[in-house]
Amino acid sequence: MKIANIVGARPQFIKFFPISEAIKKYAANSDNVVSEILIHTGQHYDYNMSKVFFDEFSIKTPDYHLGVGSGSHGEQTGQIIQKVEDVLMKVRPDVVMVYGDTNSTLSGALAATKIHIPVAHVESGLRSFNKKMPEEINRILTDRVSTLLFCPSKAAIKNLRNESFNNVLNNGDFISRDYFFYNADSADAEIDNPLVINTGDVMYDAFLFSVNIANRRSRIIEQLQLEDKDYNLLTLHRAENTDNLEKLKEIIDFVNEISMDRNLIFPMHPRTKKVYGSSRIKFADNIKIIMPLGYFDNLMILQKSALVMTDSGGIQKEAYWLKVPCITLRNETEWVETLQSGWNVLYKNYSGSHKPLVNDVSYYGDGEAAVRIVSALIKTIKQ
Numbered sequence: 001m002k003i004a005n006i007v008g009a010r011p012q013f014i015k016f017f018p019i020s021e022a023i024k025k026y027a028a029n030s031d032n033v034v035s036e037i038l039i040h041t042g043q044h045y046d047y048n049m050s051k052v053f054f055d056e057f058s059i060k061t062p063d064y065h066l067g068v069g070s071g072s073h074g075e076q077t078g079q080i081i082q083k084v085e086d087v088l089m090k091v092r093p094d095v096v097m098v099y100g101d102t103n104s105t106l107s108g109a110l111a112a113t114k115i116h117i118p119v120a121h122v123e124s125g126l127r128s129f130n131k132k133m134p135e136e137i138n139r140i141l142t143d144r145v146s147t148l149l150f151c152p153s154k155a156a157i158k159n160l161r162n163e164s165f166n167n168v169l170n171n172g173d174f175i176s177r178d179y180f181f182y183n184a185d186s187a188d189a190e191i192d193n194p195l196v197i198n199t200g201d202v203m204y205d206a207f208l209f210s211v212n213i214a215n216r217r218s219r220i221i222e223q224l225q226l227e228d229k230d231y232n233l234l235t236l237h238r239a240e241n242t243d244n245l246e247k248l249k250e251i252i253d254f255v256n257e258i259s260m261d262r263n264l265i266f267p268m269h270p271r272t273k274k275v276y277g278s279s280r281i282k283f284a285d286n287i288k289i290i291m292p293l294g295y296f297d298n299l300m301i302l303q304k305s306a307l308v309m310t311d312s313g314g315i316q317k318e319a320y321w322l323k324v325p326c327i328t329l330r331n332e333t334e335w336v337e338t339l340q341s342g343w344n345v346l347y348k349n350y351s352g353s354h355k356p357l358v359n360d361v362s363y364y365g366d367g368e369a370a371v372r373i374v375s376a377l378i379k380t381i382k383q
């Protein structure tokens, strides 16, 4: 089986890593010939937005680098579709894997499905119910054209059911690790009858793999001369926040107020840098703006922070797993379980403290989502 993977933006390199490891493991222990092809759209291209993750996770050099780069939605999406199609026509994989909710995700899914190559969507079913977010459009449309929909959570399953996806494996319950071993002929996945599976979250796989490495290797705390639990952390990059100056001001005012008594560290995303640099809105003086961080340094700086404020999806969950109180700088979140846990709160609802905290609930699987995903590919996609 030939599995083509399309990545392009920062969080996708992290999501791809456990899948790639699971493919290699499967290939080594099976008579089936399984190969992985890696296609990098080039949506992200700075060292610390792309290559650093390849280095940290020892991800192979992409087989195809499309060099698309930045641009308007139409330009970026259009170029990716065109270039991915060329590659797929040449490679003819059995399945195309797309990750998350970026323009690379949607473009890859459209290119593949139009030439009748089944699409498998990792991190399927998430919804913010806010169509002003480019990510929400990307998710809805990618799910619509996917043949295999891999959900990280129960909430994601529920969202897909509400959109009339009714071929849901195991009644939407988290499948066991060897589900396909015991239920070998359990299901076929076809474009006209897409299959929805609750596999758990590949980000949890990546997190569990990385947290000890981060503790051993990262020097970021020393480099920035930080003290344990003595600073707040900020990440802010969503287009809905950065590209609307009124909204940006509201958020920066909020962040300044919360961080009045503590230093604030802000690894600034290039999108935010562009807007912030040319605006008159300013952070208070106790902020330290740094370059975007690699995955291990990011986990470390998050782990040692007293509080994190973020509009990233991944960081909301990582904060939950690391037991760091989180304030989400958005009006809604797709990761609703983190709100239920009490470790996360939307900034509009923040009243100076977090509500009682719930510990040790496995909302997102057991850290072996990738193994389930790869077995599902092998067992349900017709070759």
Ligand code: UD1
Pocket (backbone or CB within 6 Å): 009, 010, 011, 043, 044, 045, 046, 049, 050, 070, 071, 101, 102, 103, 104, 134, 135, 237, 239, 270, 271, 274
């Ligand atoms: C994209 C995703 C978003 C994801 C984020 C992770 C979409 C619609 N959005 O947003 O869901 O959370 O990636 O980072 O796909 N830039 C650089 N260097 C780079 C990449 C970008 O300087 O390596 C700058 C460019 O000025 C560019 C801007 O950042 O125009 C935005 O980049 P883009 O890839 O369009 O979207 P992100 O904001 O990164």
